[in-house]
C-alpha cells in the first residue's frame with residue numbers, strides 16, 4: 279500500500295473552502311428542502327394535494343421565491359435533483375433565483391435507505407454513477423451536496439457492522455463529491471426516536487463519529503472542504519424532557535469535541551423531529567455552551583467549528599399549515615419560513 283496519494287489541487291481546495299465559508303457566514307444557516315418523495319407526499323396529502331411533480335414544484339417555489347430578507351438568515355438550501363432542474367411559474371430557473379438572492383443551491387445525492395442484511399439496521403444506497411451525477415449537478419449550478427446515513431438506537435442497534443459500513447459509504451460519497459467540485463455535507467443521523475437516555479445517545483454518537491472521521495481520512499477527503507450534519511445529542515423523544523437544554527448543549531459539545539477534527543469548518547444540525555421551538559432552544563444552548571468553553575480555554579479555541587442550523591421540518595412545520603396548499607396563502611407561508619429562519623439565526627449566535 280502506498281501512502282503517496284494524489285490530493286486535490288490547491289485550486290480545487292480553494293473552490294471548496296470558498297463555498298464552506300459562504301455557507302457558514304455569521305448568523306446564517308441552511309434550509310433542507312429535500313424531503314424524500316414519500317415524505318413530501320404525506321405533507322401534500324395533509325393539505326389536500328396529490329404528490330405530483332407540479333405540486334412538489336409549487337411548494338418548493340414557495341420556499342425559493344420568499345422575500346430576499348431570507349438571505350439575511352439563510353446561506354444555502356438543499357434541493358432534490360428534481361427541484362434543481364425546475365423553474366418558477368414565470369419560467370426562471372430556481373438556481374438563478376437563488377443565486378440572485380445570494381443563497382447557495384445544494385442537492386441531495388443519496389439514493390435512500392435499504393436494509394443492511396443480517397442486521398436490524400439500514401445503509402444508504404446511491405454510490406453507483408454518483409460521479410456522473412455529481413458532475414451534472416455541478417454543471418447545473420449546485421455547489422454542495424448532502425448524503426444521509428441513518429441509525430436508530432435500540433437495545434441491539436446500531437450494530438458495529440452498520441457503523442463501519444455507513445462510515446465507509448459516507449467517506450466514498452464525500453471523496454466523489456470533492457473530486458467533482460462539490461462540498462459534501464456528511465450526515466450521520468442518529469434518530470431521536472426512542473426512550474434511550476442522554477448518556478446512551480452520547481455513546482452512540484461518539485462511536486459513530488469516530489468511525490466516520492477515520493473513514494474520511496482513509497478515503498483522503500479534504501476535511502476543510504466538508505461540513506458535518508448531525509442531530510443534537512439528546513435523550514430519546516419520549517423522554518426528551520428528562521434533561522434540560524443546558525445538559526443537551528453540554529453533551530452535544532462534549533461529543534463533538536471528542537470526535538470531530540478541528541479541520542472541519544462547520545457543524546450544521548438537523549431538527550430530527552424536534553418541535554420548532556425545541557430545535558431553536560437546542561441550537562441556542564449548543565452555541566452558548568460552545569462559547570463558554572471558548573472562554574474557559576484561554577490558550578485558544580477548543581470549539582473550532584461554526585455551529586448552525588440545517589433544518590427541514592423545524593423551519594417549515596408552520597409554513598405548511600399556513601400554506602394549506604392554496605395560492606392565496608403563499609406570501610404568509612413565506613413570511614413564516616423567514617420568521618423561523620430569523621429565530622434560528624439568533625440561536626446560531628447564542629442570542630435567542
Ligand code: 13P
Pocket residue numbers: 310426465467548549550551588589590591592
Ligand atoms: P429535519 O430538520 O426535518 O430533521 O431534516 C433535516 C434533514 O435534511 C435530514 O436529512
